[in-house]
Amino acid sequence: MATLLTAEQVMESPRAPREIEVPASTVWPFVLAFGFTLLFAGLVTTMSVSALGAVLAVAGCIGWFREVFPHEHEEVVPIVPEDIRITTERRTVERLPVAAYQLRAWLPVHTYPISAGVKGGLAGAVAMAVLACAYGVLKAGSIWYPINLLAAAVYAESLKLGPAQLYSFHADSFEIALVLHLIVSALVGLLYGAMLPMFARRPIVLGGLIAPALWSGLIYTILGVVNPLLASHIDWAWFIASQVAFGIVAGIVVARQSRMITQENLPFAMRAGIEAPGMIPPRENGEDGQ
Amino acid sequence: MSAMANSYPQAPANWALPDRGKVAMAGLIIAESAIFTIFVVAYLFYVGKSLTGPSPREVLETPIFYTICLLSSSLTVHLAAKSLARDRVGAFLGLWVLTIVLGGAFMYGTAQEWHRLIYEHGLTISTNLFGTTYYSLVGLHAFHVTAGLLMLSMVAIFALVGRVGVQHSRRVEVLSMYWHFVDAVWVVVFTVVYVVGR
């Protein structure tokens, strides 16, 4: 609890000071600054200006030094008694609607740990990779095919691969594709982890179908720019299937992580983990906070 | 108004904040480090890019002895500050003066090296890129050593007339922070100029 005193209280309080010492005004910093500037100004005018600057600077230094040594020069200012009002007209504070039994300051208690999302994302990544490679083996006849295509997103060398080389192993493409795949999957997983509890009704539907559909639509529109090689070789049915596989696996893994409150009757504020004052009677030790 | 506390506020019992002198010196050191970094980068960038001689390999000699002087002055200044904190003013004064002597020796070394470069090898700041970067970097450091020596000497004078006591120990510590910094910079400058730059 913050405390501030009115001036009268200060006056009444036996330990409160009647007057306060503040640093005394002094001209020396100004003199030093002026001398310093003249010192430089001499370079663009004449040397005598620099000489004057040097003299002023030395004087400023000495003056300043004597201002703080042996002790700092202060002057005394009497306290002017004043009536400071700290008050408000706005007396009523509204509350967010929360479930009746959730009498907590921090809402809600149960949310996914961030790691849950990442785990889900990585699991989804595996599922997606399995499907993509399956596609490579079944349809294209080489497990490296989808990997080379993915790498072309960043790696312009891959763009230059002829049709034949697309089917063979390239260490650089492989590394790039792997890193890219893992990073994006982890990020998307994190996003799922954060958003699923907010839209709690059917996590798997949301994460497994709606999100992949949105995502695929997005990719569909931008792929030509981001990865033209992939765009020209893509099989959209398989692509969407692998997105859905990602979503479902990620959703399941996230949902498994901790048993969270998914009651849909909870207000959005709680599902979104909004931090706000609760409806509670004051805590006993409320005074010291933290 | 009912909100007003009606007792004089009590500060939290363990309310301690860092010393402002030290924080400020740390800030200054950060800023100075950035300045030195730029000069060091320029030096390294131009290594071997001079269009004319002389080159560092031809003219530089490694100043081992003076380097040792400067580095050991870090130790003496530390011990001096410690002595003052324990109120042993005599020891403080001795060590402090020793620090100044060591720093002075270093400056003497630099002066000698410059004299040799200028008069024996004709290398000045405008000779070539090496000259420009060398004198700037080493000169910037020498400038800092000189400034440090001036401040150290001032304290020494006050100490000699008996005006320095344990109550000034904090200020002296701040000054010694600066001196350590100047030494640390020398390690970098030394490496860059006399090891990497050749």
Place this chain on the structure above:
Amino acid sequence: MQALRSTNSFARGPLAVLLSVIWQASAVVGATSPALSPTNIFAPESTPAKSIAHLSVFVLIITGIIFVVVFTLLVYSLIKFRGRAVDAGREPAQVFGSTQIELAWTIIPILIVVVLFLATARVIHAIQDAPQPPSAIEVTAIGHQYWWEFRYPKLGIVTANEMHIPVSDPENPTPTFLTLLSADTDHSFWIPELAGKTDLIPNHPNRMWMDPHRIGIFLGQCAQYCGVQHAKMLLRVSVDSPEDFAAWVRSQQQPAVQDASVETGRRVFESTACINCHAVAGTNANGRFGPDLTHLMSRATIASGAAPNTPEKLRLWIQDPNKIKPGSLMPAMQLSGTDLDAVVSYMETLR
């Protein structure tokens, strides 16, 4: 569009009016048609400029979507949560934050950034690391304070201010590769419809290329501040058909025309300081400080576009360059009236 509708419902305040005007105006002007300007970056005529324009539209769309979304949120909350008189004496619910929401609006932008980066990185690579085919034309462009020097080392041509290059047929590409040098300060080579800009920096040779798909004159100008007359360091690139280009090359390779009727002019030229700064192939004038004048009359403008190449302007220029281009590094030569006329006539024979 969504933003438009929500602004209309907010039509109470002048803010709304202003915003929708801006929005619509920018939509109109944003659909920049090529006719708008001869230096429109959205009317590309060569591969590098085209891939940049393509990428630009993509970036504009993404940022446009971000704008619409955030703007809608802003306007919505301004309307929905504006303070009302009935709420006097009440504070709204005090909300401190939400980790999940923060996470969401951190990750979505990260993903967007990744996409933008990938799209950009590939275009950079495609433009900057393009190999030079053997059929390429090589030009060395040298920036001088307020004029351009063009050298065609393989063809033995030196010219100034107006560059000629052949049109490049996609079937049989003849791109032009430029080496960019500077004789004094920084400059930047910019023909918006042909390629992005690249600086000309002393001690720092640069490279760029273009493969124009259309015949015509392309305009541009120096883009990097280089001194007093940075503004009048204009560029003209003439993209010629292969035949025209070959003809141009042949004519440029000739030494200067020797025309007996302007003998006096030539003598004045060769006996004044002109020759310290200018070269005319086949004479004793071989200065390099100013533009090569061997084929001066083959150029449509003088002083890098500061004036059209007409006898009057040429006369004015030689009399006092500052009248046309104040700050230009060519001094007024103080020629007498007759000498001046003679020199101008001489210049006019340099085709």
Place this chain on the structure above:
Amino acid sequence: MSSNAITVPGVQIDEKPWVDTLHEWVTTVDHKRLGVLYILYALLFLVIAGVEALIIRIQLMFPHNHFVSPEVFNRLFTLHGTTMVFFMGMPILFGFANYLVPLMIGARDMAFPRLNAFSFWLSALGGFLLYFSLVGANGLYGAGNAPDVGWWAYAPLTARAFSPGHSTDYWTLALLVSGFGSIGTAINIIATILCMRCPGMKLNRMPLLAWLNLVMAGMVLIAVSPLTAAQAMLLIDRYLGGHFFDTQAGGSAVLWMHFFWIFGHPEVYILIIPCFAFMSEIIPVFSRKPIFGYPVMVAATLCIGFVSMSVWAHHMFSVGMNSYANSFFTITTMAVGVPTGIKIFNWLGTMWGGRIQFKVPMLFCIAFLFQFLIAGLTGVMLGSAAFASQLTLSYFVVAHFHYTLVGGVVFAVFAAICYWYPKITGRMLNETLGKLHFWLFLIGFHLTFDLMHFPGLLGMPRRIYTYEPGRGWNTLNLLISIGGFIQAIAILLFVANLIISYFKGAKAGNDPWDAWTLEWATSSPPPAYNFASIPVVASRRPLWDLKHPEDPDSRYE
């Protein structure tokens, strides 16, 4: 109520002889007075550099216009850019930091009051030194000896060979001198925030303004120092015949670019972060809600500070770096958008569910949000190296940075002045004049700088004193110039408002906005000692706790 005249312009000052008043202000070491000095001095330079901009705009109204000579034009944009960044932007923000930080953390003064005065005078005299170039040497004719190398002063244009005389030296020395001042102030701000907080004011309870100024000051240390070093090198070149940037002797022009932008980019965040701080204080108060996501806001600021140290070469996309460097600086540049976006979203989150009061300071904040959004997005376009190779060095860049600097910094500064004016002077600003100022400035701003994007897209380079007709730039430039004059009228109104309200404004009382931070817990203007008794706090909103004792924040922290 507050009838206090010990500090800051008060009624009683008028009764003293003016020499005494002057003496008081020159010798003062009070952080509030120094803050006011900073702000007034910066406003003076705002008008000076604004008039320079107006001359620029008159010259560019029509193609082939002859209002000023090319030499004068080049001096004008150099002075305009340099002044606006170094003698308007930085000082005004330092001024607010000086005034507000001690009050907001419950301190009696800055950590080093004398250093504070010294730093202020260095900054101020640096500005005067720069303007002395107008009368130095050649006198006033043709703008005298003023620097004409642009505010980045690229080498080798600054070398003796291309810039004889002293014009470039004025630029260097003025920035060097004020740079020392900036470093001094930054050290002072850091020491104040770390060492002078009132009891209970833990780091995680500090107002965001204090936090953001801490980050800003840290960036000043790391960013302004390289500029100082580079200036020292330039001086060595120009006075001692060194070759750092002498391209004839093997020196590198590109090295200067790197050095300048290692400073220059963080510099723009130094300018914007305190403005973020104003947003973070003003938006909550007029939305009647605490800032959304306080810890995230702090983290995002630190993140911006860090990342912005590694993006400098996005100003050099036309310089001819290899494709890897260009890609690297593309990703880092765009990455800055993420934490910045977080901040924008958090301000929206703060407004969401609040009760927004459209007072003048809040109007400026809303305009800030809208404009900074666009400014940031054009920044992202410039950050895409390939796109940037078309946009860079064109008027599109000029539009981008005026959107950030005027639409961002100047709007935020106006918000801050309108918000804290009652605290500083004890009087309310006139609301009607304020609204008029706001709308006029908004219209002028958008007319000028929205349209400025298009000449850039149509190939108009920056820093040209005149241009060719027939390129589609004419009408746009005319409208842009008109916008500049509307801004000028708005600023005139604002200045008038400041003066009139100072004498005629309603008394403010200590807490006119019903706010929650400590500066509102003392009288307006505050006494020399700030607080009669040092406050003790237990939450981020100490005044909320006092106003709602039944429901204090301290309970939830």
